[in-house]
Amino acid sequence: MQKRFLSKITIRAPKLYEKLVKFETEKGNFVDLKAVYEDSLPTSSSQGTVIGFHGSPGSHKDFKYIRHRLDDMGIRFIGINYPGFKQTDAYPGQRFTNLERQRYSDAVLDELDIQGKIIIMGHSRGCENALITTTYRNPHGLVMINPTGLRIHKGSRPKGKLEGLNYMHKQLPKRVGDIILFNYEFSFLFFSIDCSSSSIKNCRIQIQDGQEAMAVIRTIQKCDLEKQMESILKLNEMSTKVMITFGGNDHLIEKEIIFEALQNYQGLKHFDFQSEITDSEKQEILNIFKKHKGISVFVERDNHFQNKKRADLVSDAVETMFLH
Template identity: 35%
Template sequence: MWWFQATSSANSNDDHLRQQQVQYSTSTGEIIDVEAVYQDTLPSGSSLGTVVAIHGAPGSHKDFKYVTPLLQKKGIRDPRLKCDNMERNNFVNGLLSKIAVREKVVIMGHSRGTENAANVAAWNKEKLSGLVLVNPTGLQLHKGMRPFWGIKLILRLYSLGSIAQLMINPIMKYLYNNVLGLRLDSGERAMMCLRTMYNLEYEKAMRPSIDTINVAKNVREFLSV
């Protein structure tokens, strides 16, 4: 189960931040209600189309801060998820339904978000215009996740309780900030990111989606590594 947690409210100083109640189902069939915080540059919609951007882990809507002004200048709607990468495909689709994204859609994902982007694009192929994958995770286990048994061990130890978490949190915060060079404010947030990376399905999830998009008509794909 993946939980959604907003990093700040829509009342922050970030432009165009909005809140929306979203209901979606987990892999176990449980129904989850969350308050999604996302950035939407043109909430009334755009006749030119919509670019839906899904960030990585760690990441936020600010992953696309250099893209947004370009889309705004052209009058293209750009709703971006603002969460700690707890989004999954059902959640993204639930949000798109709530904010009425209906046609001429380009799905854009960065890093961890590319797997979700490809899956969401395949599910919405009827209204899809394009798919953009920036620094994608690929179809095989990334070297940064090796040895994979180490990831499993950390998550297993973390599940033992509060004492184990108190010991692991500062270690994970140090590793993310000083070894990986990814700025995080807490060990808890680092563990959230680790869990999202652990749940990557690689080729199992990506291949069917890519095949579906490849045969779709009038859909363009762009890959940046």
């Protein structure tokens, strides 16, 4: 099988747009915010539209390798940028909870008024919101890449660590607190990620300053891990096509936690791989969508960034979903 070296692909520049959206905070205040989002085909696509919800840290760029392939397939991609992560500005009193995240992303999607088939896609922390959004927007498909499970994982342990950092930041002058948090987050990413030569270049730019570091901490702290069960049970009653993919060499989320969560999903055919997936094996995976609800794919040697490593599998799965 010929290997695809995705890191050598020249990725076309994203097409960024702005929309003024209005949504309600948890405290009942209304926020007018300029939402920045990526839209690869603003004139729409006859095949369908993929809506991406990024991780923490993250942005629409989480999906650039997938989006590049979707471009070639003529499939529209819209990348939501959550407030506080350098693309869309934060707003006063932002809580970083799923409730406020949902109200923001719903406001963006309502403004865009997307027609035709839709697939919701999440990476990492964004998978919670992708799952929630799916349960009431009833899209054609749902893709979750390196999702969180139903209980606390190593990226959030010990629980008091995040609470302590949050408390410390509130007590210090903002400038001092931002510097401390930025250095803490950079050290965490640098020593936790498998820093190959290409990864080392990208470690620092994942978090640009202390303000974004605080957004990362608060967003992870506000995960609703156990509450995802409500959405999973709703999803089981829906006809929505589903793909879940995760790796065994994930520095943030233990594979055991994801396997536990998978037991609650119904109608998914599971596939296990050690490392590479051959063309024939990939075709076997894709064929499942013709007659069944969906798939879960585990690759033992994959890390937390299957949005890059498995861009070909994910994009091909999206194309197949739209056809069935």
